[in-house]
Amino acid sequence: MIQHVLFFLALSVPIVVIGAFYSEPEDAPALRNLPRRYAVFVGACALVALVMLALEALFL
Amino acid sequence: MAELRPSERRGDPLVALFLTWFLPGAGHLYLGRVVPGLVLFLVVEGLFGLGWLLSDGRTFELLDPELRGPLATLLTPEVGNLGAMIAQIRVVGYGAEMPSPFPRHMALGGILCALSGILNLFVMAHAHLAARTPRSARPRGLPPALLTGIAWLVPGLGHFLQGRRLRALVVGGLLVGFFALGTWMAEGSNLSRERHFYYWSGQVLLGLPAILTELVSCRPPVTGELVLGDVGLLYACMPGLLNILCMLDVHGVAEDRWLERSGVGGEGVPAREVSA
Numbered sequence: 001m002i003q004h005v006l007f008f009l010a011l012s013v014p015i016v017v018i019g020a021f022y023s024e025p026e027d028a029p030a031l032r033n034l035p036r037r038y039a040v041f042v043g044a045c046a047l048v049a050l051v052m053l054a055l056e057a058l059f060l
Numbered sequence: 061m062a063e064l065r066p067s068e069r070r071g072d073p074l075v076a077l078f079l080t081w082f083l084p085g086a087g088h089l090y091l092g093r094v095v096p097g098l099v100l101f102l103v104v105e106g107l108f109g110l111g112w113l114l115s116d117g118r119t120f121e122l123l124d125p126e127l128r129g130p131l132a133t134l135l136t137p138e139v140g141n142l143g144a145m146i147a148q149i150r151v152v153g154y155g156a157e158m159p160s161p162f163p164r165h166m167a168l169g170g171i172l173c174a175l176s177g178i179l180n181l182f183v184m185a186h187a188h189l190a191a192r193t194p195r196s197a198r199p200r201g202l203p204p205a206l207l208t209g210i211a212w213l214v215p216g217l218g219h220f221l222q223g224r225r226l227r228a229l230v231v232g233g234l235l236v237g238f239f240a241l242g243t244w245m246a247e248g249s250n251l252s253r254e255r256h257f258y259y260w261s262g263q264v265l266l267g268l269p270a271i272l273t274e275l276v277s278c279r280p281p282v283t284g285e286l287v288l289g290d291v292g293l294l295y296a297c298m299p300g301l302l303n304i305l306c307m308l309d310v311h312g313v314a315e316d317r318w319l320e321r322s323g324v325g326g327e328g329v330p331a332r333e334v335s336a
Contacts, residue, residue: 007291014234014302022305025313027226 009042016041073191080184082143084176087187100183108144108176115169117152118162122170122254128154136261140177140184148173167279170253171271174264182209189315197322204314211310213267215303218310231306235299236269242295243273245288248280250296255282259293265300 016038024030070091080087085101088094111119120133138145163169186205193199202210202221211218216232219225243250251274253260263270286292 004291011238011295011298014238014299017230017234018302018305021227021231022309025309027224 008045012038012041012045068194068196069191070193070195071191073188076187076191077184080180080187081140084141084143084180084183087184088190091187091190093190104141104176104180104183105144107172107179108138108141111169111172111174111176112148113169114163114165114172116163116166117148118155118166119170119173119253120148120153121155121162123154123257125154127257135258136177137174137264138177140179140181144173144176167253167274171264171274174261175271178212178264179209182206182212185311189318192319192324193322194324197324199318199321201318201321202314204311204318207314208307208311211307212265212303215266215269215299215306218307218314222310222313224313235266235303235306239263239266239269239273239296239299242292242297242299244292245295246292247282247286247289248277249282249286249289250293251277252279256293259297262297262300265303267303270296270300 016034019041020030020034020037021027024033070093076087076090078087079090083101084104085097085099088097088100091097119138120128120136123132133139133145133149136145138148182205185208186203189204207218207221210221214232215235216228216230218228219231220228250256250259250263
């Protein structure tokens with residue numbers, strides 16, 4: 001379980017970095033916003049995972 | 061997008077785009093650019109034809125039988141060359157009912173067919189922009205479609221040629237690094253289109269790093285249990301998909317600069333300000 005969470009956290013890095021670069025033409029604001037973007041991405045994914053686990057527990 | 065006077069317009073960008081999608085070079089012919097149109101037609105369809113010849117047009121037989129359907133090939137790189145892909149589906153489809161050995165150069169043929177689809181995406185972008193560039197304009201520098209193609213071929217190089225050095229370094233390092241890590245974790249099992257049809261389609265969007273690794277490694281056989289096979293597959297495929305965003309980033313900036321040099325920028329959608 002921990003191993004898979006770590007794999008997810010690692011793969012989140014390029015997803016967030018490339019997403020930030022795509023939405024910000026300038027490098028400086030893109031890099032400055034990385035921690036917030038990373039936290040939002042991981043938090044949102046965790047929320048989706050929790051909802052899926054809850055649905056699985058309720059209906060399966 | 062700024063409006064051009066009718067006398068300055070070469071044609072409708074969307075018509076040029078869709079014509080090219082169905083028949084490479086047709087968009088350029090529509091815009092009155094005969095020589096580029098014919099050359100691009102020969103290059104793109106030549107690649108597809110050679111690929112078809114080497115693979116007997118049987119690339120889509122690599123798709124798992126339970127995944128086959130009328131829309132199943134829309135997620136392959138060949139979809140960029142839509143007319144040729146439809147021809148392949150209609151003529152060969154998913155193969156005969158009785159299985160037979162694949163031709164010797166099946167994998168190389170599949171790569172060439174995929175490359176023709178990807179190449180035609182850049183031809184489409186070129187035709188779309190050519191329609192929006194004034195007839196009188198002669199902007200200097202690399203055309204945006206070519207820069208975008210370079211960004212696909214070598215992740216980060218498109219940004220580098222635009223003078224965005226830090227971005228180039230981060231993009232190239234992250235994408236190629238994660239692809240290499242994924243390939244190592246999957247022990248090379250990710251490199252086979254036959255084994256992972258759709259993941260391979262995503263992976264090939266990483267350009268040369270993915271294609272060369274496949275050709276040089278000759279798709280190593282799986283000889284034991286792959287402990288991190290699934291994770292490695294995901295790690296190897298994701299950089300290809302993320303490279304689409306990088307190509308769009310390069311193309312957006314390149315197109316803004318191109319239109320500015322053509323005297324079209326500054327109206328409608330403002331050009332993105334990027335420090336060179």
